[in-house]
Amino acid sequence: MSTFDISYRVTVQEGENIDEKIEGICLEQSVELPRSVLSEEVETKVVGKLSSKEQLDNSQYDISISWPVKNVGDDISQFLNILYGNISMQPGIRIADVEWKQLPETLFGGPSFGIEKLRELYGVKDRALSGTSLKPLGTDGHGIGELCYQFAAGGLDVIKDDHGITNQSYAPFEERVSYCVQGIREAAEETGHRAYYFAHITALASEAVERYKIAAELGADGVLICPHIAGMETMHQLARMDLPLPIIAHPAFSGGLTTNDKQGLTPDFLYGQLWRALGADFLVYPNTGGRFSFSIEECQAINEGARNERLPFKSSFPMPGGGLKRSNIPKWLETYGPDTVFLLGTSLYEHPDGPRAAAKELSGMLK
Known part of the structure; x- marks a missing residue:
């Protein structure tokens, strides 16, 4: 048996x-x-x-x-x-x-891209990637698209919607995605640097699938989903779509599973292994030292789970966020290594010279 x-x-x-x-x-x-x-x-x-x-x-x-x-x-x-x-x-x-x-090979498919294929697709051989989230909620679609352009022109690699921005009247989904795709293209034409935009699609399963298709049609480079809101099986379904897009998984609504050390799932198992099995190419998790409670050992274990060859799936990019600042990126790069996407938010928005200068500073640290 x-x-x-x-x-x-x-x-x-x-x-x-x-x-x-x-x-x-x-x-x-x-x-x-x-x-x-x-x-x-x-x-x-x-x-x-x-x-x-x-x-x-x-x-x-x-x-x-x-x-x-x-x-x-x-x-x-x-x-x-x-x-x-x-x-x-x-x-x-x-x-x-x-x-x-x-387990049967047919049960879990893992990421449709994985680190190696994404590096090939992005033309980034061996360095760490930079990333940020477009925010705040309440900004209109044109404003979010302008932010996307500024970050892309400054040299960031991965630019995603904030997980709180979905299809609100402030910035309806299709309008926002169109502006962001336009911003990515304009920045590439102007600077020669190609950034990659990920549209947030979390919704009921059927609606998430529909938004995935719309995002692909409009030219988005990938999607962001909160699997503990939309459903973990939904993420796996998206990773098996005929028109593949890389997927970023976000941990919203999952904290109760990982923050009690006597119950739930260990962070490395949930974020590093299970999400990877379910098809996430990028794994967002709360970095130590920020406003969340994971230890450095737990964060390192998540990174290991994302990349470990013991799992029969393509590897995923760990994407730590929170506790990251422009000033401490060299430390985290040495700690986590190049197979990481460093996700910065507040530190970029606080730059005195604006988002483009902030992106240029961050991307320069990783090249």
């Missing part, structure tokens, strides 16, 4: 027994019944089985459970349910890893 392993960090609460907790996971994530009412056939074919257990201290254990591949049914939604369905409502269980190569 083909199986795949999920690794967990389990914290035993007062009054709990680790073996009973493991048994609970094995049953809860499969049959949702006690063994006493199961047939031998169902128990053998369906229920998860403990494959390893390591005690870390008085209350924490690293465990691995093997699950029948047939339980997934070649269905990403069911995989997510097995991964962290009912146990998401039980304290002390955190997902740490999956043995991706044990």
Whole structure:
């Protein structure tokens, strides 16, 4: 019987027994019944089985459970349910890893581009990339397009909509995308530098697909999506479209899954591995030292998950944002390395000489 392993960090609460907790996971994530009412056939074919257990201290254990591949049914939604369905409502269980190569090759497609293909497409051989977000919400489409032009003319590589800008009356989707595409083209004609614009398409699944198509038709270079709002399966669907566009994944609405060290999913698993499996070419995550709470070790682990050759998918560009300033880019470049997109916001907008000068300064640090 083909199986795949999920690794967990389990914290035993007062009054709990680790073996009973493991048994609970094995049953809860499969049959949702006690063994006493199961047939031998169902128990053998369906229920998860403990494959390893390591005690870390008085209350924490690293465990691995093997699950029948047939339980997934070649269905990403069911995989997510097995991964962290009912146990998401039980304290002390955190997902740490999956043995991706044990899953069917047809289940997850990974990024449609990946780092190597994007470098080839952008003509950027081995340096880190620069990026920013177009904001603030309330700016009209022409204003956002002008910002896009200024950042592109200054030499930025990746320019995306802010995740709060969707299809509001301030800047309707098609109008905004058209202005931004125009700004990218004008900057390229003027300077010879080609920047790449990513339109934000988060919406209901059917609407996100429609916006993806419109963005492609209007000439956008890629799309931005918040998979925990639009749906993780939606992102995977977009990554498999006949007209491929690179995808940036944004972590909005996901914080509750990653900020409790005794529950949820580890940041490197969610942002570095699962998003990559689901098709994100760029992985936005909150960098340490900003207004969010990840440690440098957690950020490094996300980067490793995005690029690790252990996963059977193309690699993704980690895209740290928050805590990044023009003044500390050399430090972060040395820390994170060239296979990174450095996403700056406030530090560029605060430049006394405007966005074009800010972009020129940042891009100069990375060349």
